[in-house]
Amino acid sequence: MSELAGVTQGAGRNEVLRVRDLEIGYSTDRGRVRAVRGVSFDLEEDDSLAFIGESGSGKTTLGLSLVRLLPQSASIAKGEIVFNTSSGGELDLTDVDDETLRRFRWRECAIVFQSAQNALNPVMRIRGHFADTARDHAESEGVLKGRALTERATECLRLVQLDPERVLKAYPHELSGGMRQRVMIALGLLLNPRVLILDEPTTALDVLTQRAIIEVLTELREGHRFAMIFVSHDLSLAAELADRVATTYAGRIVELGDVEQVFYHPRHPYTVGLLDAVPTLAGEHQELSSIPGSPPDLIDLPTGCKFHPRCPYATDKCREKDPPLIEVAPGQTAACWHWEKVGSDWEARGGERHEQDANRA
Amino acid sequence: MSRTPIELEHVSRFYGSGSQQVRAVDDVSFTIEPGETLCLVGESGCGKSTTGRMMAGLLEPSDGRVLYAGSDVSKLPEEEKKRFRRAVQIIHQDPYASLNPIRNVTQILSAPLRRHKLVKSRSELRNKVHELLETVGLTPPEDFLRKHPHELSGGQRQRVSVARALTVDPEVIVADEPVSMVDVSLRIGLLNILLKLQQDLGVAFLFITHDLAVAKHFSWEGRIGVMYLGRMVELGSTQRVVREPVHPYTRALISALPEADPGLTRNKERLRLRSPDIPSLLNLPAGCPFHPRCPMYEEGLCDTDRPAEDAVDLDGHLAACYVAARELGQEDRIPESSRIAASEARRRTA
Amino acid sequence: MARTSVPATGSGALEVLRKVASSYLFRRLIKALVTIFVMASLTFFLIRLMPGGPVEAYIANLVSQYNVSQQAATQQAASLFSLDLDAPVYQQYLEYLGNLVRGDLGESLVTRGVPVSEIVLSYLPWTLFSVGTALIISFSVGILLGMIMAYKRESKLDHILTNLGSMVSSIPDYLMGILIVVWIGVQWELVDITAMRGSLSPGIQPGFNLTFIGDALYHASLPILAYVLGTIGVWMLTMRGSTESTLGEDYVTVAKARGLKERRIATAYVGRNAALPPFTQLSISIALVFGGSLLIEWLFVYEGLGYVLYNSIQQRDYPVMQGVFLMITTMVILANLLADLLYSRLDPRIRVGGRD
């Protein structure tokens, strides 16, 4: 099983993004933090891919690296990030000059951050944000000013169920957290990007506002041809919005597959651990269990598989050799030497909990 | 330590005055029975934390009374007041702010033990500290004695916070979102510790969270109170509130919550709200504060009087909604003025 | 949909009154007036209630040295402080306040018959001009340098400017003045120091002609340089710190993510927000710089309020001392008001609330 096994081969639907063996590290005074340790994946045109991981999984670093927005202390050690731009050409973000990168950002790939709290310039009205974005992409997008800009901005704001009259002339502090998050999404749509990245889009929001954002994102995907990558610790968000799910641990993808495969037929102990730790509202009272131990320290990582200190299936082989992503089913890969055993245990007890709900899908 | 119920009787808390007055908590009443678990659930700004602090005697109510063993806490004799003070403890949300960065674990745990002379000698102190660390699952205790907060992970800090609350043998612990900043995979570990405290030591919990699923898991045998803009809109046993929610706001919360199960969550029937945004506490809508967003809004009925906490009372399962009261045949509990306004509105539109 | 309360016409006036009363500006004005009132009372009572205070000393001095009769001396002291000394203190106080409100600050002791207010008003423009220009220059140049230092963090330039900035900011402005005179004037002879002293060359008449303006600038250049060197270090360091933290803000990262041009981010996003904290410090340093004018003007014989104050202190000319001190305090208060108003224009979050 070669390292690339985890990546769907062949052209398939036209591909927007191809990431190969990406490695990113931070230099801190306590040593080098290896945040991303060899990640590879593909993204089709209207695909929706979720990266689920907890603290120390490197998921936010991965998200930021796709638009080269890593802080100064970070450096891309290895690997390539190749975008198929709307003008047809291929662009590898790991070696690109600043001006091309600037033009690429937001036109090809927009990003919405977690804390909408101060993602908007506090001393500038919302309209100013739309004007700035349009003006600095005038060469590639054509000049968008005055009435034309207002119309385009109004259209985007309507898409996210916001009242354009009130919002455009408001300052960021005059809007609620939920409204600011929707303004960010509207801004993201302004230049019709091919990829929209969302870093923990709903974490800082309340349940009802979160529901509004999820509905906006679901409708947008049906109407528009853009791919979506979102990064979250919240499995239920992946269940809502994702076509494919990747669970990440200590800087690597440990399992990747379609949303039904990963939720109903998980093959990696960490994914199983996550599924067992999340309380659900529906159904009776379930026996839930935590994953023992604590999140990995990305400076001195354990040998072999990084999850072995917390894994019930750990054997000597796990402690020595770090397993690659192995194909466990068509389109599903998992980085675990004992994925068959994990699978059979899950299927044995998994029957009564998940399967019959899925049949109603 | 004998167990006594703690009751909030029409308790309110206001900030500012005149037109700028904010009613963070508005006329809330409930009782925590010994050994019971009550979850307060609601969106941010609904007043659940403020209510928790008033229950813990850390915040003076602007109106209404907190009763400990039946008598008003502010009027208790000094000795009784001290007993109440130690009977209710609090655990906070942010692991990074709940422990003083300068003091190590031993200092944090020994301060209350020494202050209230709960230990006679240094050796007894050390044993008690070891015992506390073991109860909260920080084993082996020796590893943690000298540690400062910045040398501990988020989950470990929350456990020290629990151990600190246990030093004075509390009857009730107010847990303000104790797990929301802890990784999902570690949350259950912390919740199970709290549940074990309840079984072994009979500690009662006022558990505050914005996540209904966590509330359902933690308080399966107990009760849930749903709060909205400073008011208690529904209060009842967890299993009934989750299965047959009465108040439209509770229904909206249940229907809106995403589930970690694609088949289930994508086919869940969603309650469409009339507006996604919460009105500000500065100018609350008339009558029921939820009416601008409520799918079951009825002109006249919902925007005339403010529904009382027990507008609907299905033998203890309360809800503050007149539309629900009418549907459940408790029309007699709706005040006259609302009924008239509702019928007029119907005539106008008919 | 929140219902905005439109005041009915009847209560309109009341509503407007209430709005003004609670408005930010009104409260600041009240605070300013009260401060001036307190300052006036402070100096009044200090002089009055000191045992064997200057008034008595002044009378005793007149009696002993110029063998003026006790009665005449008291009479003269009364005109000196423009009030009747025999009356009870509170009456003197009220009379003093009455005069103050009418702008009558009493008469100068040294130049008989010349009202203090006239002296003060004639010297005021020089101080305003020199201190004002210096503040503007030092603030804007300091802000610019601070931003450059933050953008080029940890570079050689950053280290040099940071150390230079903290060195300059630690040297008092009047010592800077002396250094200017010693090095630029005497040692390197870059400038004819004796000719530059004073605020105007002899024979130049004030008026809006080029010679006057040129000459005034020539004389003011050294004091301004001293003020600028005395305060620029603080702005550089504060702005560097605040720019550094602004660069870490989410909205700057989002601006980069939106592919905005570097120049646009540096000005409208980083610069605009980073300049706010130093701006709040402006009002504190206004009081310092106006205070410093006492020494700088003494050093350069620059005839502004500071110079007048120094002379009046030397000559124990109490009314002029009180009058000049009150004028400097008033100027500081008005400058603070201006700074705060400008700040509320710059930061929309303040304008809405109006709370200072």
Next chain:
Amino acid sequence: MAAATGESRYRDSAIGRFLARFASTLKLMARNRVGFAGFLLVVTIVLFSFVGPIFVPLDETVRVSQIYETPSLSHPLGTDSEGKDVLSQIIHGGRPILTIGYLAATISTIIAVMLGSLGAFLGGRIDTGFTWLADMVLTIPQLPLLAVLAGILSLNSKLAVAGLIGALFWPTLMRATRAQVLSLKERDYVESARALDLGTPHIVFREIAPNMAGYIAINFTLAVTASMYAVVGLTLLGLVPLSQDNWGVMINLAWTRGAIFSKDSIFYIMSPIAAIALHQFGLVAMNRSLSEVFDPRLRRGS
């Protein structure tokens, strides 16, 4: 964890803890080179000024033939307008100025910390009152008021001058302390200390005060720089008739006697200015490493 019990007991005792804390603070301060250099500079100047006079007698002898001599072995800093040795004047000239400077800073720090923490802790009308008072004092131009008061009252004792300066320099410090106490008061660990009924003394001195220590140290050094500015200014203007000569008086004499305008008096004029400037610069630089020492993020590393 096999630390020898003796050693751990020693570390447990109060002195042990204090020494360990002092050592680690010094280590932290050394991390910032410029800051540490500043700290050493201040310590040497203060030691020099307070210990020096015991060993070096003040040179009173007038030597008309040796006016403004350039530095030599016998006169390392040359001689003044009367041929007297400048170095001895510098050594003797520090103490009066520094005493007033540090005394005034202590007074203003005490007032600021008291008003700041009381106001923040009690809140309500008292807090608004103190803040209002601070805002008002802030708008007074300190130097002119001091000059006026010096003109009116006879300020001969050091304590009077220090008291006067201290009474005018506390507002900025008080606002900073108040903000710090307000933020500390709301911290969760203070609230749980209240819930555990540990008593106000414990909360103030064990939970809040230790977190304030760094803050007060930083503000104290700022207060010293501010009061030095005022006391040197006043002595320079000759408004504070201090008996013995000091750095301020040296500059005043150099100025009034026209020494400034002769070319070769450079060492005589520059010595007091350099002494004052170096001390101020030392304080400002020291502040930079102090703020690193007390920065909680850094404590995470140590």
